[in-house]
Amino acid sequence: MNRKELGRRVAALLDGRAGGSPAAPTGVHAVTGGEICDSYRITLPGGHTVFAKTRADASPDFFAAEAAGLERLRATGTVAIPRVLAADADLLALEWVASTDPTPAKAERLGRELAALHDTAAPHYGTAGPLYLGPVPLTTPAPPPAKPADWPAFHAAHRLEPLLRMAVDAGGIGARDTADVEALCARIAEVAGPPQPPAYIHGDLWAGNILWAERPHLIDPAAQGGHPEADLAFLELSGCPHWDRLIGAYEEVRPLPGRAERAPLHQLHHILIHAALFGGAYGPQSGAAARAALRGAP
Template sequence: MDQKRIADTIGCTVRHMRVMTQSDMTCVMWAELEDTDGGEPTAMVPRQVVVKHTADNTALIEGRMLQKLGALSPIRYPGVLYGDDHLLVMDYIDADGQAGPSGAQDLAQQLAAQHDITQPDFGLEFDTLIGGLYQPNPPCANWLEFFRDQRLLFMAQCASDSGKLPARLYHRIEKLCTRLDEFIAPDVKPSLLHGDLWGGNILYHQGKLAGLIDPALYFGDAEIELAFGTLFGDLNNDFFDTYRQYRPLERDFFTTRRDLYNLYPLLVHVRLFGGSYVNAVDHNLAQLGF
């Protein structure tokens, strides 16, 4: 990453930069800044920023998601200082990873408040990304239809086209999709979702929620967010005990809909990685009776 380009983009001299993560498509760096006259950065430009450079146009879409969440959500998301097709400069959020019971409770309270934010339709006014994969969000008044067509069938088709989802599993998903009304109530309301709620995207600092990063934004059933949070064990009993104080959670969420809703992130992982995630899809379908 060219330090001069970053400096020219945000109007500050870059003191130091270091790589945080790097892949074939994306490089994420931490940078420490000073303003151009040698003084301290202003309130508008923080001392520390995160710089993300992408080989595709995902930087632009991520910037739009962060701006949308920053305008609507009570949770802190990185503020966007600059964004174009391939470059995103964001606030750096301090995080020591120390959560404990108080951190889980803080996340539950703030996430419940975000889930209370609604709109008439499911989806969003623009398409987004999850794990770098395209995520369609055409507005839809019915959650069952949206989840069926834009989440389960869409990602199953992507995973099948990539050769990572066996045909036998794809056909079982199709069969499940004909009977979703047995699992999903007709009166689900849209909630503002982070969309990719796993531990790596949850930042804690000194026992409090510091913020969320790397969203896969849309409006959907709040339960799909909660299900995803249990997939790798990131949302625990302390979280759910507190969440229930602010929003209802039906008992059958844990017995049926969690397995149903986790099919979507599992299909995302199948499309990205294949391997053991194929077996996990098989397991969840069997748990649901398919």
């Protein structure tokens, strides 16, 4: 849709779909960020500013799933999440959060708040409803697994292996790297570390999904019950600003002995989706992560 139509759609949604014609926004400006959606800053009459994102070929439940994930994280009361203002089949509107420069103090605060999030028990791994990592749907078996010992098999069967098949089908990963990821999936219980009960995680926490407001806000989640080290591993992989300060503050609250050695296992999920979607160097990087994880096997 064009910007004028988008502005009117958002205004109508925020007006509760009331009758009549809502007042036209005073400004609709494209903003950067994200890989699969178009994002905008919309100024409504009276100066109220909102964020909106659209995706022309979104699945009917795509934005509803994201809105549910944002609310799932917000309900924990641990991390700052923009308020969901409206969700429709092809757009999502959120409160506008002004992001400034990351600082060590902000990183430390986020580290402590992530530790609190990861100490929040989830009822099971995965979600009861639809879930997407980027444009890719993620599955949760029925009944959903809930025991700490269930995580390795769940992660292999419902996270790593489907993305590996996508990458193979797309030509994004070679035979040797495929074999090494398959070997890791077969031996994942040996390298998974101490059993981890299901905890709420963001699920897609790369550095670009942080808004560095005075209190950092998290956006674009694949929120679910999962393994907390997934969030940390992807933050590190994506070059999170002031990473040392963030992880130091996190581990003051929630120590994780052996976390660094397990990082390649938890990074693999996100490397594989890039191999599936973009190919290139992500295929060899997937194999390298699998081999690094296997080196931690007894």
